[in-house]
Amino acid sequence: MTRTRILLLCTTLLLAGCARESAPPRDVSVSVVAAESAAVPGGAVTLGWRFDLAPGWHLYTNGRSDTGLPPAVELSLPEGWTADAPLWPAGRRLESAGGILDHVYEDRLLLLQTLHAPLGARPGETVEIGARLEWLACREGCVPGDTLLTLALPVAAAAEPTRHAEELDRARGELPRAARAGELSWTWEGNTLVLRSPGASHLEYHPSADAGHLSDPRHDAVADGAVLNLRFRPRDGRVGPAHGVLLARAGETIRRLELTIPAAPAATQPQGDPR
Amino acid sequence: MTRAMKLCLFGALALLLAVPAFALVPGDDAPGFTLKDTDGKEHSIASYLAAGKVVVLEWFNPDCPFIIKHHKNHKTMNETYAKFADRGVVWLAINSNAPGKQGHGDKRNRQAVIDYALPFPLLLDENGVVGQAYGAKTTPHMFVIGGKGKVLYAGAIDDDRSAGEPGDVNYVADALEAVLAGKTPKVQETDPYGCSVKYVK
Numbered sequence: 079m080t081r082t083r084i085l086l087l088c089t090t091l092l093l094a095g096c097a098r099e100s101a102p103p104r105d106v107s108v109s110v111v112a113a114e115s116a117a118v119p120g121g122a123v124t125l126g127w128r129f130d131l132a133p134g135w136h137l138y139t140n141g142r143s144d145t146g147l148p149p150a151v152e153l154s155l156p157e158g159w160t161a162d163a164p165l166w167p168a169g170r171r172l173e174s175a176g177g178i179l180d181h182v183y184e185d186r187l188l189l190l191q192t193l194h195a196p197l198g199a200r201p202g203e204t205v206e207i208g209a210r211l212e213w214l215a216c217r218e219g220c221v222p223g224d225t226l227l228t229l230a231l232p233v234a235a236a237a238e239p240t241r242h243a244e245e246l247d248r249a250r251g252e253l254p255r256a257a258r259a260g261e262l263s264w265t266w267e268g269n270t271l272v273l274r275s276p277g278a279s280h281l282e283y284h285p286s287a288d289a290g291h292l293s294d295p296r297h298d299a300v301a302d303g304a305v306l307n308l309r310f311r312p313r314d315g316r317v318g319p320a321h322g323v324l325l326a327r328a329g330e331t332i333r334r335l336e337l338t339i340p341a342a343p344a345a346t347q348p349q350g351d352p353r
Numbered sequence: 354m355t356r357a358m359k360l361c362l363f364g365a366l367a368l369l370l371a372v373p374a375f376a377l378v379p380g381d382d383a384p385g386f387t388l389k390d391t392d393g394k395e396h397s398i399a400s401y402l403a404a405g406k407v408v409v410l411e412w413f414n415p416d417c418p419f420i421i422k423h424h425k426n427h428k429t430m431n432e433t434y435a436k437f438a439d440r441g442v443v444w445l446a447i448n449s450n451a452p453g454k455q456g457h458g459d460k461r462n463r464q465a466v467i468d469y470a471l472p473f474p475l476l477l478d479e480n481g482v483v484g485q486a487y488g489a490k491t492t493p494h495m496f497v498i499g500g501k502g503k504v505l506y507a508g509a510i511d512d513d514r515s516a517g518e519p520g521d522v523n524y525v526a527d528a529l530e531a532v533l534a535g536k537t538p539k540v541q542e543t544d545p546y547g548c549s550v551k552y553v554k
Contacts, residue, residue, distance in 0.1 A: 142544075144490045144491065144545075144549065145490060145491050145546075145547060145548060145549040146548075146549075147514060147515065147516065147546070174549055174552070175481075175551075175552035175553060175554045176449075176481065176484065176485050176488075176489075176490065176549075176550055176552035177375065177485075177488065177490070178490050178549050178550070178552075180549070214418070214516060216548070216549075218454060218455050218551065219416060219417070219455035219456075219548070220417065220418055220548045221418070222418050222516045294375075313542065
């Protein structure tokens with residue numbers, strides 16, 4: 079059994095590769111699946127980069143964590159082909175001794191990425207999509223890993239959904255999204271951002287890497303009920319912004335809402351650290 | 354009361370009052386401590402500060418990929434220390450990993466001193482008291498402490514958060530240059546990066 083298993087799961091999308099692997103650890107298996115059987119000229123193909131983790135191991139989200147490093151996907155595309163940025167699902171909070179708070183994925187990370195074929199792509203041809211995946215997997219200790227993949231992608235006049243399309247659609251449906259009317263409101267009260275999500279029984283804030291720093295991330299970012307008070311610690315003359323994801327649980331439903339709340343207005347920016 | 358005694362007293366008080374959930378930030382009092390290095394020699398931060406030294410603390414785990422980056426694949430720490438060693442700077446590496454955790458133990462750390470050719474002491478803090486008093490979260494997590502016992506810089510060693518290449522900006526070197534020139538560091542706080550410190554649960 080190889081240390082990294084590259085699963086070739088798409089029946090009609092030809093993966094030429096498994097290509098070269100450099101020091102892949104045993105803790106992560108990497109594979110790629112696609113939602114469409116081929117690229118249509120001028121159309122899009124949804125890829126899913128899968129990181130399957132052995133029990134006890136985790137990867138980091140692209141949000142703020144005290145430790146670790148998020149995975150990276152670096153594409154090498156033929157001329158005229160483009161790709162959107164990968165779409166990151168919400169992770170889960172992981173608290174460790176010493177007040178360490180991370181946001182991580184366990185079991186599996188499925189990163190969606192949309193590939194755009196140029197209008198000039200010719201049906202019948204096959205293009206090579208190269209990808210370098212890097213990650214840091216941690217349990218007690220951390221192990222960096224990386225893999226090179228080459229994807230041989232057919233171009234066709236029409237494409238069919240693959241057997242992975244449903245899984246990728248489901249993953250897309252679980253991505254953080256903009257709040258709809260009535261789902262979220264907020265006000266600044268000095269250093270504190272008061273978030274309200276009507277109907278929620280539990281709220282959890284997962285800050286993005288560029289978000290302002292909370293005074294007490296372990297305690298302030300979680301609340302039972304529909305109101306969450308985020309106390310920000312002024313830093314570099316700013317209070318906030320609140321960027322990231324708000325997880326709002328209501329019964330069995332979890333809403334994953336994108337937060338893009340700017341820093342507090344200058345007039346309300348208080349002085350000093352509230353700690 | 355001598356200056357060293359006062360620093361010891363304030364240090365002990367600061368340790369008692371330390372809130373482990375938070376990393377110290379610039380302007381905070383640096384908690385005092387005395388720890389033994391891998392040769393069994395005791396090091397007291399209060400003594401160094403009383404002698405007018407500027408102290409750099411580096412949280413350390415010999416088997417963390419980010420420590421390997423800066424101590425083996427690149428010599429960031431040793432080279433930074435070398436620039437300031439004869440300018441009144443004391444550099445202390447501290448391992449706060451608990452027994453049974455990655456990178457813990459006298460033997461492993463004595464070997465690390467050899468393997469990484471550490472030119473500064475490596476202190477062992479296996480109960481994590483000092484690490485938690487400073488709120489050290491990553492290896493490495495860097496602190497620059499001034500003569501008055503204040504934290505002058507806290508955060509990352511540099512601006513490349515990967516486990517591969519060192520960054521273009523060495524925050525600790527920049528902070529030391531400023532402090533030694535009697536100035537406030539331009540960048541006093543950054544987010545540290547690296548592996549987690551493996552504290553006792």
